[in-house]
Each structure stands twice: as structure tokens, then as C-alpha cells.
Amino acid sequence: AQSVAQPEDQVNVAEGNPLTVKCTYSVSGNPYLFWYVQYPNRGLQFLLKYITGDNLVKGSYGFEAEFNKSQTSFHLKKPSALVSDSALYFCAVRDSSGGSYIPTFGRGTSLIVHP
């Protein structure tokens, strides 16, 4: 069975500092990995995804994520945080094997960027 873990419920960072939101996964086959962001009272918005190819994926709003197969991780990063980045971030995984189309989301990490 596939799973995804976001080990931190909350991440605090000062504006202008780099940020990292962690995600680890477990799948049987090849992982398809996604990051989404949710602002208060809004639906989730797609940030980026890893399907295949370069391990470093660049996405919206200056975010990027690095796929690490050996560590089964897909951490979200941004070189310089903005107060407006404060939101709830979700990592998601889908497994390419077994014909399962079920997406599994992490429990979310609340990012708080302090002025």
C-alpha cells in the first residue's frame, strides 16, 4: 500500500530565509509525486510534480522540490520565503504499479512565515 508522510505539522521561518517542507513516501512501483498549497477557505492549488527525469523540479511561485529515490523523499523548498507563502502545504503520491489510481495525500504542513 502506498503512503506519504509529512513529519512536521508546522514549519516556522523568517521572511527572506530559505524554507523546506518535508515529505517522504512509500510505494510499490514508481512514484508520481505532487505538491499542493491550500490558502484559508480555498481549494488546493497545484505547485509542482515529479513524474520522471530531473530530480529537481521547479514549480509555481518560486518553489522547487527534489526527488530523492534512495531516501524516498520529495522535500519542497524555496530559497527566500515570503509572508504570502504562509499556507497549508500537502504532498501527494500516486503509484504507477498495480493499476491503482488512488491518490494519497499527506496530512499537511502549516507553513508560517514571520515578517
Next chain:
Amino acid sequence: DSGVTQTPKHLITATGQRVTLRCSPRSGDLSVYWYQQSLDQGLQFLIQYYNGEERAKGNILERFSAQQFPDLHSELNLSSLELGDSALYFCASSLLAGVEETQYFGPGTRLLVL
């Protein structure tokens, strides 16, 4: 704005009742997903449809059912409602049904069961 619309935005009802949530996917998208988001369970995948056919099923209760119509809009029916069904229900859509597809989420329907 993702292009996915959901109605109603808010719904307040009583235990034992039945409600229907509606979702219109982005123009051209063939696949629709339903999710339940609650504080204790997080974001739970319920069900996926592709071009009118059920494609994947998650932790959807037997009291819940869904369908996708020929015009590709989808409805999620929740019956015999319980207090614990109070949650935010999201619909998402994608162009196709594959695991690599990006999902675009609607704004959600907030359901409160009293």
C-alpha cells in the same frame, strides 16, 4: 481560479438527512475526483470518475454515492448523515485519468451536520 466549480458553498443540515453536492470540472477535463477534508482525518480520497465511469474508489462510505453525467459534471450524494460527516468536500478534475495527471481543485463545499 482553477475553473472547477462546486455548489453549494455551504450546507447545513440535520442528522439522518440526505444532501447532494455538485461539481463542474474544468472545460475539457474528463476525470473528476471527490475528497473529504476534516481536521482529524486530513484529506481523504473518496472516488474518481473518468468519462462517466468509476475509475478508482477510496475510503467512501456505503452511505455515500457519486456519479458522473454525460456532460461530465459530477454529483456526490451523502445519505443518512451523521455528525461525523461534517467536513469540507472537494471536487477536483484532470484532463485524463492517469496517475501522472495534475488535479485542479474546486473551492469546496462546507457541510455541517447538526
